[in-house]
Amino acid sequence: MSEILRLESVTKTFGTHTAIDHVSLTIQPQSILGLLGPNGAGKTTLLRLITQIVLPDSGRIFFNGNIIKETDRAGMGYLPEERGLYRKMRVQEQLVYFAQLRGMSVKDAKHSVTDWLQRLDIAHLQNQLLETLSKGQQQKVQFISAVLHQPQLLILDEPFSGFDPANAEVIKKEINALHKAGTTIIYSTHRMDTVEDLCTELILVHQAKVVLQGTPEKIRKQFDRGQIRLVYSGELPDSFQSLILEQKELSDGKKSYLLGADKNTKQLLTLLMERGTIHAFEEYLPSMHDIFLNVVNESKS
Amino acid sequence: MKQIWIVLKQEYIHRIQKRAFIVMTLLGPVLSLCVLFIPVYLSLDTTERIHVWLQTPDMQKQTGNYTDETFIFHLVENDKKAEQEFMQQASNADILVSYSTEQNSMEVWDKKGLSTAEQWKLKNKLQDVYSKQVLMTYLPQRATAPAMQYISLAEKSKHADLLQLVGLFTAIVIYFFIFYYGVQVMKSIVDEKVNRVVEVILCSVKPFYWMMGKILGVAAVCLTQFGFWALLYVWIGSRFTHSYGNALTQFDDQHIQDTLHVSKDAWQALEWNVFAQGFESLPLLLIGISFFVYFILGYLLYASIFAAIGAMTDNETDTQQFTFPITAPLFITFLFAGFIISDPYSQTAIVLSYFPLTSPVAMMLRIPFGIELWEIVISMFLLAGTFVLSTYFASQVFKRGVLQYGKAMSWKDFFGRNK
Numbered sequence: 001m002s003e004i005l006r007l008e009s010v011t012k013t014f015g016t017h018t019a020i021d022h023v024s025l026t027i028q029p030q031s032i033l034g035l036l037g038p039n040g041a042g043k044t045t046l047l048r049l050i051t052q053i054v055l056p057d058s059g060r061i062f063f064n065g066n067i068i069k070e071t072d073r074a075g076m077g078y079l080p081e082e083r084g085l086y087r088k089m090r091v092q093e094q095l096v097y098f099a100q101l102r103g104m105s106v107k108d109a110k111h112s113v114t115d116w117l118q119r120l121d122i123a124h125l126q127n128q129l130l131e132t133l134s135k136g137q138q139q140k141v142q143f144i145s146a147v148l149h150q151p152q153l154l155i156l157d158e159p160f161s162g163f164d165p166a167n168a169e170v171i172k173k174e175i176n177a178l179h180k181a182g183t184t185i186i187y188s189t190h191r192m193d194t195v196e197d198l199c200t201e202l203i204l205v206h207q208a209k210v211v212l213q214g215t216p217e218k219i220r221k222q223f224d225r226g227q228i229r230l231v232y233s234g235e236l237p238d239s240f241q242s243l244i245l246e247q248k249e250l251s252d253g254k255k256s257y258l259l260g261a262d263k264n265t266k267q268l269l270t271l272l273m274e275r276g277t278i279h280a281f282e283e284y285l286p287s288m289h290d291i292f293l294n295v296v297n298e299s300k301s
Numbered sequence: 302m303k304q305i306w307i308v309l310k311q312e313y314i315h316r317i318q319k320r321a322f323i324v325m326t327l328l329g330p331v332l333s334l335c336v337l338f339i340p341v342y343l344s345l346d347t348t349e350r351i352h353v354w355l356q357t358p359d360m361q362k363q364t365g366n367y368t369d370e371t372f373i374f375h376l377v378e379n380d381k382k383a384e385q386e387f388m389q390q391a392s393n394a395d396i397l398v399s400y401s402t403e404q405n406s407m408e409v410w411d412k413k414g415l416s417t418a419e420q421w422k423l424k425n426k427l428q429d430v431y432s433k434q435v436l437m438t439y440l441p442q443r444a445t446a447p448a449m450q451y452i453s454l455a456e457k458s459k460h461a462d463l464l465q466l467v468g469l470f471t472a473i474v475i476y477f478f479i480f481y482y483g484v485q486v487m488k489s490i491v492d493e494k495v496n497r498v499v500e501v502i503l504c505s506v507k508p509f510y511w512m513m514g515k516i517l518g519v520a521a522v523c524l525t526q527f528g529f530w531a532l533l534y535v536w537i538g539s540r541f542t543h544s545y546g547n548a549l550t551q552f553d554d555q556h557i558q559d560t561l562h563v564s565k566d567a568w569q570a571l572e573w574n575v576f577a578q579g580f581e582s583l584p585l586l587l588i589g590i591s592f593f594v595y596f597i598l599g600y601l602l603y604a605s606i607f608a609a610i611g612a613m614t615d616n617e618t619d620t621q622q623f624t625f626p627i628t629a630p631l632f633i634t635f636l637f638a639g640f641i642i643s644d645p646y647s648q649t650a651i652v653l654s655y656f657p658l659t660s661p662v663a664m665m666l667r668i669p670f671g672i673e674l675w676e677i678v679i680s681m682f683l684l685a686g687t688f689v690l691s692t693y694f695a696s697q698v699f700k701r702g703v704l705q706y707g708k709a710m711s712w713k714d715f716f717g718r719n720k
Contacts, residue, residue: 084498085498
């Protein structure tokens, strides 16, 4: 039982709507799990089930090998998608309050809050009312509220929404640092770019079900169609026309092509070298973005 | 359990810093005095006049008009027939005054139960009428004020007004505070749902702890307020005692009688004496303790119901439609208030003072009239038991319903297995 979290056939319905339909999954310690899926797929419900904010209709959830208990909440940090803080409270005051609720002493809480405010560069705002802060600053406060008690499992629902690219980078850095320090992280996102360089594990949820699961590498391999990305200047041989899936004009007379699978790569290269200049010739793995769209569209049709 | 304390503390500190709390605390005594004195003032302004039958010696010829804004005097024969007529239910007479020429004394028979002020006014008027007008004219040799004996035939004691007042006052205060602070608990819960803090809270706190923290936090605020008022009362009381001696010292009767000849305002002193006597006869300690216990238990009961409503709704507008139905039992008790204080031992009064949703108000109305201790204890136990049940109910609603946006709670959810 090395996994930190395991869901066994968990189902949750709201009225007639099934938000989560017999979902089973396991999460290994110290992984970063990216939770992908279109709007309304059930991502947020899945995270709320893990945090015990809502209880499953059926199925079981295990935390550290045992059926999840109310006291396990202390080991989790949660950043909800719909951010919520006390608007009329001072930054430090409310963070200390949240920390206390998660079992920290006032002294430890204050220490941790000060530390985090400094790390995120908003220490000067600690005695201000929350409502006087900018949206990005409020998001940082919200992020701190999720991590300040050093949770074993950190659950982030759309952690980058509301941040400008520079601040998103700061948060990404902190998530990486927490991961290195041994925290297991689950986060849901629409941002495919962050998925590929942050996650060690991916789950794609669609229509209340898990439709894809694995490491980014594995998933992309799974969708490998043997396609080739070619950047080339010169005329393409006629025999290539049937292979072209996409083409794009680049500057200096260069063209970029996406070519379908062909068993004889060597022959292709020889032909190309005779006719013009090859700038790039590489194996093309579909991006998570493409896979995402692919899966979602497939199920629609 | 520690989490309840943390939520409680947070709720408490947050609330006592609010302007609304400070204003309420300072205005409370003023408001409560209004609540106390407006009904008294209104009741003084009664338009119904009192019919007085005067049995006078040889008065047939007397046609003088003694009627004033309080009394209508009727001259009747000085015989047994008039007395019999007076005693009949059907007669419109409230007071019969009989005069004995031999002893120069009069007896005032009171069927209605006049208030002290009215009694004094009547005595004053009679002395005036008899000694100055009637006797001077017809019996000049008797022109000194006749001795007067006042006999009350009314069942109502002269303290009844005071008892009703004390009952009403404590009941109104309990009703108001249960309502006001119960709604605060609901609002607080709905607020946190609206601004979404609830998700941050609920991923670290058991819903039940969160709810109890809020209910108890608001209760602590309320007790602080009462504590402040109690201190204020003690302080004012001590200042008062310091300046005027014991507040409940009665005025010297002889002194009043002497003063009455000079100023008619002295009847207020008389009124005070009756008030002070009545006050001393009140079971003050019992009223105080009952008030406290009924307030706390009643508040807890209603606050847990309000909390459950808060957990089931998503926004403030939705909660408003529940506010009245929840407190309807308390409100309805007030519709019966006149009935309860006029007959505190009637079946309706007894039932209402046992039924937990109405007992905080109904029993407070009854206690000043002297209620057996065991009755109060049973009623309190019923209330406490219901509180335990309602808290369990509310905690179930919280566990299952607090974040089920858009899904109505079903009975299956409610009784379903937790895990």
